[in-house]
Amino acid sequence: MSKEFPLREERIGFYICHCGINIAFKVRCHEVAEYIGTLPGVVISRDYLFMCSDPGQEIIEKDIRELNLTRVVVASCSPRMHEHTFRAACARAGLNPFRSFHHVCVREHVSWVTLDEDEATEKAKTLARAGVNRVRYQSDLFPKSFPVNPNTLVVGGGIAGMQAALDVAKAGYKVYLVERQATIGGHMLQYDKTFPTMDCAACIGTPKMVAVGQNPNIEILSLSEVEEISGFVGNFEVKVKRYARYVNAAKCTGCGECTKYCPISVPNEWDVGTQLRRAVYRPFPQAVPITFAIDKKDRGPCVQTCPAGTNVQGYVTLVREGKYKEAVKVILENLPLPGVLGRVCPAPCEKVCRRGEVDQPVSIRNLKRFAADHVDWETLEVPEIEKKPPEEKVAIVGSGPAGLSCAYFLARKGYHPTVFEAMSEIGGMLRAGIPDYRLPPEVLKREVNYMCRMGVEIKTNAPIGEGNTIDKLFSEGYKAVFLSTGAHKEFMLGVEGENAEGVLRGISFLRNVNFCVDGAIGNKAVVIGGGAVAMDVARVARRKGASDVHVYCLEKREEMPAWAEEIEATEAEGIKIHNSWGVKKIVTNGSKVAGIEFKRCVAVFDENKRFSPKYDDSESISDNCDTVLVAIGQRPDVSCINGTDGIELTRRGLISADPVTLQTGKPGVFAGGELYSGPSLVIEAIASGKEAAISIDRYIRGEDLIENRPQRPKGENWAPIPEGVQKAARAKMPELEPAQRVGSFVEVGTGFTEEQARTEAARCLSCGVCCECKQCVPACEAKAIEHDQIDKVVTLQVGSIIVATGFDVMDPTPMKEYGYGRLPNVLLNLEFERLSNATGPTSGKILLRDPNDKYQHTRPPKSVAFLHCIGSRDKNYHEYCSRTCCMYALKLAHLVKDKCGHDTEVYNFYIDMRCFGKGYEEFYRRIQDEGVRMIRGKAVEVTDKAEDPSEEGMLIVRAEDTLIGKMLRVPVEMVVLCTAMEPRPDAQEVARVFGLTLSGDGFFMEEHPKLEPVSTPTAGVFLAGACQGPKDIPDSVAQAKAAASEAQALSTLGEVIVPPMISHIDEDTCIGCQVCIGLCVYSAIEFDEFRKISVVNEAVCKGCGSCAAYCPSGAASIRHFTRKQIFGEIEGILAS
């Protein structure tokens, strides 16, 4: 039934397919064809049994040629099935397939989903009419083709990833295999045997690993993760983060000597925590690459907080190990004077110690002291230093902590530092301001002597300033000068009577006592001040014979700047502290002090937290005394710059210097310590000396002072606080009794005992895992250990990507009824695999766990129960069946019988046995034949509560035997939970990176469940293995081979054709608002800065239409889905 319609120039052919009976059983196809034939422009309208068949296609081709058709509409199945078929037919007949052809779906959209025949037929007519109306507006389109990069990226080195890599490599293409762990192998290599053949997993798995490792076409990137992907099918650019291994893979021979020296133990992930490994480790002996790696997380909060960057975790660990000399050497890398700091450091590290989250922080300062007190400083080796020529000398002004620190680090770098000290003794405030009972002078002396052995020269009684100027130092050949004369000048009260006899300045008093110059004192002393110096002054006064000592300060108790423990020690020595009092005047009797009057201090600080005391004059008290000691603060003595120009002071009277480099306004002159910072912590002074040494080294070598300066460590990726850490109190420093202290300058703290110290050090949680003690470095003959390595990002170019990221075993801890984590012999299936595996904690023996020590095992169990479907087939957890558990439970049951003896009772509690694969049912029968008891009923509980004596000490499994309808109590010695296979926790993020989607179960979704099992919505990205859904090894390998064949097909063809139905932005209409750029999930739109318009990258665009739907100026449109085409279709639907 053909007829001529000369009204329009378009000549349309319409064809409706019966699809056998799939369409025709609901849609009266002939009637539809007749109706469409009546529409304007339709030249021919037919129905046919199978349009997709060769004769069907020939009808179309023939009609085009004979009737001069310009357009063709076929109503049949979904365009996903045969759109391509009919387009090809049009093309063969000489038409542009995109212009001429439109496909209408009347099967999936009509016959399969409509019950009533009349309704179905009407709907088919409507849709067909819409198609005929639309096809008129279609225009010529031409697909583009792009070259394909022949390299393939495989993500995940489990059995699927390894197999895919091998197959692609075998075809001659380059493969990058990215693996997150330190070794490839994946879960399969953790198992002992494989069902149903009982092949040893290692025997069939390690050959694959070796083959991958040795294949010249495969490059393994272990300890690596894909961060970002850009580009499109055939042309991907991949950014891979390569985590530092800290072991040079090219040098490491895998001998394992390093592990003998590593003091850190953590649970081995490969063994699912059933045994420990060192921080320097290899997951298991057959690892590929064989290279060791160091597990180094971010440096602990202690290290990050220490102003000097002391490796706290390192020396604490070595103290625990009893390696005190090594501990001191670790300290000395970042910190001079360990014995001194071990006594007087305010220990900011302890405030952030994560042990405090468990109980109390580790007593870090005291451990430092312990280490320093347990080495012989006379014989302690100085590090090997390559000395610089004698003219590379540096002058350091002041021998306080900052000056000594600067000199120390310069000497370590090979320079020749000379320290000029104005006083007669070395140490600055350490020597002059800290009483001997807190810091014995011999401790300072031994550690200063050590520095001198390293090449530090010290001149005492050698002030720098007027007469002996800084300029003079330069003229004497010093290349640089570091100023650190500290804050030794004291503030005074400015009240009446202050100049009376018996009024002493605190620091001067301490200095005189320390230097044994003077220090005479009266009977009753009043100390003014609430800081550390005031406490020291009071305690020294007590020791020098004052029988009655009182401290008065402005601050409330909780505002006092002195540390709480110092305040307590002060009070313990019988000294009374009076808070919130300010001095009104000092009462004199002739020239001598007779007493002191105070007024109430109501506030010390103003609203901006600035020091600005306010008083209430109406409230006052007075006290009699013969001595007043003023300890209300110090300020710097800047006389060292006298006679030298170019060095400026700040408003506070401090030396002005760059906060990073510490260089003053005068090149080559640096400043640090309290001279630069004002009153501060001793550890800050040490740190500033260290920083200045870095600057001076750079200055002398003529390097930029700032560029690439070492960064302080940061980050909070620390080892998790282990579960079940036993609380243990922080060690207490043994002290002299208060009675012994008064009148004596013997050190109050007597130091930890060795047992105390090592126990205390063992409280460290090893936040950074590797403690950088570097004991492994000399142990490595191959010199492969490189602690300075850093994470890197490499960029790879590939044409195809195979995602094989695997699965996780579900953690059954939240299912309290099974007792996992509480009952030691309730095991996870993977734990059991490790027990049975030759490289596991028991070298392959199946043994019970020691209830008192999870890393110890005792004897073989006499009975074992395997519980199926834990977390699988359970809507409360995972609704899906994990497919492998029935079979591996049988395998593990067999292993128990095999290894523990055939008299061992083995039970399997199951719901349904799913033994569907080749040889699986036979395996099931074989295991039953071995005497394994099968109980049909899901286990509901595992308990250790015995109901009769035969159950004592056993694990009782409760379940209904559903075949006899009775509740069972089955006592066994070991229970194995066969838990679900579940998606990796970061599956969502991985999906985002690779442009994948997740199915309802959380695994990656394939493009079509039957016909495209390895493809994904992103062309060129394929799936393999259990990341797509629970799978056993044979299925994973088969899928891997399929994915490999997809990748090879791309590489072999060498080009990809990209469909032309993509976005187009009209350059004349675009206003350059760039909204589309943000909307495009494929990053296919870029902004042309020159023309100020958005431009579509045709290779990347997927034609989703987000840009076209939004574009405010109407510039963006999708080819083949233009407004005319869409509205044409809608009009066709509406016209009835």
Add this chain to the structure above:
Amino acid sequence: MASVTPMLEITDAVMEVGGKTLKTCMQCGTCTGVCPWNLVKEFSPRLLIRLVSLGIEGYEEDSLWNCVTCATCVSRCPRQIDIIDVIRATRSVMLESGIVPPLYRVPLSSLRNEGNPWSSPRSERTDWSKNLEIPEFSEATEYLFFACCTHAYDARNKKVLKEVAGMLAKSGVSMGIIGTEESCCGDQAHKCGAFETYTGLQESNTELFAARGVKKIITTSPHCLNLFIKQYEGDFEVTHYTQQFARLIKEGKLTPSKPVPLKVAYHDPCYLGRHNNIYDEPRDVLRSIPGLEYIELPRSRDTSLCCGGGGGGIWSEVEVEKRFSVLRIREAKEAGAQVIATACPFCMIMLEDGLKAAGIDENEMRILDVGELLHESVE
């Protein structure tokens, strides 16, 4: 072995009145394994579902009437089958066919005649509120205070009710009562499968609430709470008084001050806990009482042991050694508790009965409502 032929019309009849989810049962036996009856005797919900799903005789036996609707099985079922609904529907089919267990007859008839299951006159429904100055519910009051029949008529529970209502009113909660027009929520009738009786009660209450403009309800029984939330049609917010108390304490409107030096274990009522996930509020109330030493029982929260009173259990006769209440009291005693606190009138009756049955002296252990303990501390 003689063969049996499935009678699918029975299955269809059950599914007609609910229980449709029984179709997806995979017969794993989890329900049987966790059912508290198996602590004392054999009872297999799994088998019951199987028999019903094929209409094979056996489902109608005594065991059908055993279920106390504690929802332990429901909370663990891997297929999330509403097992209680299956049992309710099966019971309903039995009642329809005229098979009524003798123990149900009196309460069901009382429900129809007096709007309460306790054979007490409707006119006495609000006797408890005398001397309490609780206003009639109106536009001016925020909450309807809905007292459970068991609270309103049972002497022991009446004391609880008075203290609870008194404290709420004194703490400034704007609430009123409706009075003798209201009827039992119908929970027991519903769970027993007495469909018509239940529907009558539900419709009468729903109309009443709508007529009076009820938007928010405070219930005294967790059973009323559950039914209002899950079965009643109507848009009202329903809370239990323990939730109100926890809120009032948190907001500082109610302050327990007097020490109550007792070792108290909390018994989770099934309809508050497993059915409605209200676990924390009653505990918060107890923990806020000074001097009170809180004890957590081994079976607590979602694994709490039922008192045996739900689903018609309160009317059934069970041998002493097989009463859950007796097991529960022994458990609490072993844990060192002097008081078992609860928040449900059925639990109160069942546990007090268990105390007597177990022969435990009042000086050794008492059963108190959370509200009573709070009352002691607040006054």
